Amino acid sequence: MDANRKLHPRNTTAQAxxxxxxxxxxxxxxSGVGNCFPGLECDIRNLERRFFxxxxxxxxxxxxxxxxxxIVIVAVNIESARAAGLSPAELSAYETISAxxxxxxxxxxxxxxxxxxxxxxxxxxxxxxxxGSANHPADAWTAVxxxxxxxxxxxxxxxxxxxxxxxxTLTAPRVAYFxxxxxxxxxxxxxxxxxxxxxxxxxDFRDCGCYYWASNHPDIAKPQRPFLGEEEPTAAxxxxxxxxxxxxxxxxxxxxxxxxxxxxSQRAQEMNHYEINQRWQELGVVLDxxxxxxxxxxxxxxxxxxxxxxxxxxxxRYAAGVELGVTLEYLAAAYSLNRRLAGTDLANDIRAAFxxxxxxxxxxxxxxxxxxxxxxxxAERGFIQSFTPALQIAKELPAGAGNTRPLEFRRLTRAxxxxxxxxxxxxxxxxxxxSRILVTLRQIPNMPSSxxxxxxxxxxxxxxxxxxxxxxxxxxxxxxxxxxxLSLRPANDTTPEFQALQQGYQQLLITLYSGYExxxxxxxxxxxxxxxxxxQNPGGIQGxxxxxxxAGFAVAFETPNDPRFSPIGRP
Numbered sequence: 001m002d003a004n005r006k007l008h009p010r011n012t013t014a015q016a017x018x019x020x021x022x023x024x025x026x027x028x029x030x031s032g033v034g035n036c037f038p039g040l041e042c043d044i045r046n047l048e049r050r051f052f053x054x055x056x057x058x059x060x061x062x063x064x065x066x067x068x069x070x071i072v073i074v075a076v077n078i079e080s081a082r083a084a085g086l087s088p089a090e091l092s093a094y095e096t097i098s099a100x101x102x103x104x105x106x107x108x109x110x111x112x113x114x115x116x117x118x119x120x121x122x123x124x125x126x127x128x129x130x131x132g133s134a135n136h137p138a139d140a141w142t143a144v145x146x147x148x149x150x151x152x153x154x155x156x157x158x159x160x161x162x163x164x165x166x167x168x169t170l171t172a173p174r175v176a177y178f179x180x181x182x183x184x185x186x187x188x189x190x191x192x193x194x195x196x197x198x199x200x201x202x203x204d205f206r207d208c209g210c211y212y213w214a215s216n217h218p219d220i221a222k223p224q225r226p227f228l229g230e231e232e233p234t235a236a237x238x239x240x241x242x243x244x245x246x247x248x249x250x251x252x253x254x255x256x257x258x259x260x261x262x263x264x265s266q267r268a269q270e271m272n273h274y275e276i277n278q279r280w281q282e283l284g285v286v287l288d289x290x291x292x293x294x295x296x297x298x299x300x301x302x303x304x305x306x307x308x309x310x311x312x313x314x315x316x317r318y319a320a321g322v323e324l325g326v327t328l329e330y331l332a333a334a335y336s337l338n339r340r341l342a343g344t345d346l347a348n349d350i351r352a353a354f355x356x357x358x359x360x361x362x363x364x365x366x367x368x369x370x371x372x373x374x375x376x377x378x379a380e381r382g383f384i385q386s387f388t389p390a391l392q393i394a395k396e397l398p399a400g401a402g403n404t405r406p407l408e409f410r411r412l413t414r415a416x417x418x419x420x421x422x423x424x425x426x427x428x429x430x431x432x433x434x435s436r437i438l439v440t441l442r443q444i445p446n447m448p449s450s451x452x453x454x455x456x457x458x459x460x461x462x463x464x465x466x467x468x469x470x471x472x473x474x475x476x477x478x479x480x481x482x483x484x485x486l487s488l489r490p491a492n493d494t495t496p497e498f499q500a501l502q503q504g505y506q507q508l509l510i511t512l513y514s515g516y517e518x519x520x521x522x523x524x525x526x527x528x529x530x531x532x533x534x535x536q537n538p539g540g541i542q543g544x545x546x547x548x549x550x551a552g553f554a555v556a557f558e559t560p561n562d563p564r565f566s567p568i569g570r571p
Contacts, residue, residue, distance in 0.1 A: 350476075
């Protein structure tokens, strides 16, 4: 493979890079069960359900008592059949089957005979009755599995248990499931590859930890909003409650969430294992973190396109500055937490808050890299003249409703946390900026999806960051600020630990600039070196922050006196 080529996602899910309203976070590829137990991520048998053009089949089924010798037609894509240039006789056959499927009382169509090449069995005319006998495939699915792709197959069909009824003969090449790039054929519906899998965690998910990867059931969710006419629902309807709660409440009285003191023993509120099976239909469908009781209307993506390519580039470069700015703010706030405590609920909450803050900070670093990849991609494809790394920190950060606030390195007070939640609020601040970038990119002719997906991924991550900060706020809410925050003094230029941190930060920017400027693969060593600088102790960002806090000083960063890193204003 050409070393300068990048790998791009070919399947629809990977290209989207967006967390859909109805999908939990574990539906992302990085959370796939196949990462730990290959083979559980899909049911390969579902490929054969579409082995013949324009038809969807089941192997067995309730009508034929799940007999593995039967191939039952369950759907006809009549639109694709009409567009395929078939002969009148062939199209008439598809029309007949499609019309029968529209009438539930009509007996289903089944395959009586398969004709084709069946691998080691050779070319056969294979009646259904011969399946499983000597020198024949064991069952219908095995027989279809053996048929070579794009080779002719003939089906002879009739209605089930209707010997005097009509018959149909169809001949066509066996469908290929993947294109030349290895992408799954778009004829497969979303979820089709997993629809027949069992659910081994039907009961186990009740006992799993929060957001356990194997559970696609929410642990907590906001209750269904009431319909109160002109009256606005109170904040009580926005408090997450156990999704498995046995008492569901009413449409006028919100359920009572567990208090912080009993959050680890809320089992009494939940259905037991028997109830889950008996009352599963009462478990609400959760979309956008809320139980839904009516027809769901997704939010509409709306934003004002930017007026020119120059404006687009200015907004992208400012977005990179915002990512750098919030990364440093999040680091300063994380290192203000008193992690010296141990063995208490407060210590556990602090440890969790620190870990999640660092995870979000790492995510913002990845966003800064992604924005630079976007600029390089625009330059390489001729949309803009040239690429210059974007590593200028934003002078001011979005604050919602079109407002801004100054970049500040602060302890994680309640006011600071409120600002962090606000800047990650979906479609309010950071997302609002990226929304304009995204709609502008979508309007540019011949813009590749590989570039728009970069922005879509950042927007999706922002939703996760907003939720994470909301959780941290809840974890720390029961504790006074003085209990979970360190008492830190401002550092100055004469503080040795502060000087060391600034030197590490400047070297990090210089190394990143070099790596971004060269691109991949030439710049890979510099980018790897920059990652090492983040984690080095001493001499790196993480070690420098630890040393500064240990000495009793608050973490802060100074912009190097270098035009490549000079602060950038909001366009």
